[in-house]
Amino acid sequence: MAAAVRPVINSQAGWNWLVFLLFPARVIMNDERRYPLQKLSRNDLCWCGSGKKYKHCHLRLDQEQERAKRRGETVPERRVILKTPEQIAGIRESCRLTKAILDMLETRVEPDITTEQIDRWVHEMTVENGAIPAPLNYRGYPKSVCTSLNEVVCHGIPGPRVLKEGDILNIDVTSILNGYYGDSSRMFLVGEVSEAARKLVDVTYECMMLGIEQVKPGNRLGDIGHAIQRHAESRGYSVVRAFVGHGTGIHFHEPPDVHHYGQPGTGMPLAPNMVFTIEPMINAGGYAVRVLPDGWTAVTADGSLSAQWEHTILVTEEGVEILTA
Numbered sequence: 634m635a636a637a638v639r640p641v642i643n644s645q646a647g648w649n650w651l652v653f654l655l656f657p658a659r660v661i662m663n664d665e666r667r668y669p670l671q672k673l674s675r676n677d678l679c680w681c682g683s684g685k686k687y688k689h690c691h692l693r694l695d696q697e698q699e700r701a702k703r704r705g706e707t708v709p710e711r712r713v714i715l716k717t718p719e720q721i722a723g724i725r726e727s728c729r730l731t732k733a734i735l736d737m738l739e740t741r742v743e744p745d746i747t748t749e750q751i752d753r754w755v756h757e758m759t760v761e762n763g764a765i766p767a768p769l770n771y772r773g774y775p776k777s778v779c780t781s782l783n784e785v786v787c788h789g790i791p792g793p794r795v796l797k798e799g800d801i802l803n804i805d806v807t808s809i810l811n812g813y814y815g816d817s818s819r820m821f822l823v824g825e826v827s828e829a830a831r832k833l834v835d836v837t838y839e840c841m842m843l844g845i846e847q848v849k850p851g852n853r854l855g856d857i858g859h860a861i862q863r864h865a866e867s868r869g870y871s872v873v874r875a876f877v878g879h880g881t882g883i884h885f886h887e888p889p890d891v892h893h894y895g896q897p898g899t900g901m902p903l904a905p906n907m908v909f910t911i912e913p914m915i916n917a918g919g920y921a922v923r924v925l926p927d928g929w930t931a932v933t934a935d936g937s938l939s940a941q942w943e944h945t946i947l948v949t950e951e952g953v954e955i956l957t958a
């Protein structure tokens with residue numbers, strides 16, 4: 634499930650200088666909040682929200698990060714939760730279930746079923762496997778899955794709409810298994826679809842995979858966005874700006890925001906044990922979107938078709954592992 638873009642406060646650094654001149658102590662306090670290492674003792678609850686003691690969770694990874702920083706290496710911002718081996722194992726299981734739920738749908742999505750039926754299938758299989766559908770009641774979202782049809786960019790709400798020949802449908806599944814999140818979405822072609830629709834779906838898949846190919850330690854978020862944007866725009870499509878990929882695993886939406894456009898060599902550096910989604914939304918027309926009065930359903934402003942694919946990925950020492958593949 635895509636995250637809405639958070640406002641970027643670029644002026645923060647500038648303000649810090651001014652505040653430093655006036656109140657030096659204030660800056661130190663800010664820094665402590667960003668780097669809680671100095672404040673947490675071994676038996677405190679970990680800052681990541683896992684509910685575990687710090688010494689059993691992020692203490693070791695944090696110490697490694699501190700050492701890397703002292704060596705002058707570029708490390709991700711501290712608010713990014715680098716996952717512990719235990720967390721990665723849990724997220725891997727959750728992602729496996731999410732993939733299995735999408736696999737289950739592959740043979741069932743066809744003309745004449747409703748999107749509400751898809752919601753029931755997803756809900757049942759999630760619960761049967763001891764998991765919770767993450768979208769249900771998330772900030773008031775009323776269903777267990779997102780179903781985004783044709784001009785719907787993302788966050789379409791399942792309902793009585795009957796699928797018909799020629800529709801293209803994104804189904805976005807997020808499971809919470811043993812507290813860990815796995816997030817993935819795919820496009821489904823309903824019966825025979827137009828050549829234009831098929832091409833948009835195919836190019837969007839290629840965009841996602843080209844973005845994933847950029848994932849390795851040392852590359853930056855901007856490298857991912859650039860690869861996606863270049864491919865989409867070379868085919869005459871546009872990249873949605875209003876929604877982004879996101880860190881995930883311990884919480885539904887964690888930092889960082891993963892933009893699907895950008896400049897190479899810019900943005901946060903990637904480091905092993907980061908887990909985030911790559912989920913480009915590509916429009917046949919312009920990239921502007923508007924949200925319907927239900928507060929969720931985002932559609933293309935010009936009514937053009939939109940497609941989206943999504944994987945949750947893990948940054949490894951060597952490169953990338955697609956957890957929902």
Ligand SMILES: [Zn+2]
Nearest residue numbers: 679681690691
């Ligand atoms: Zn932790």
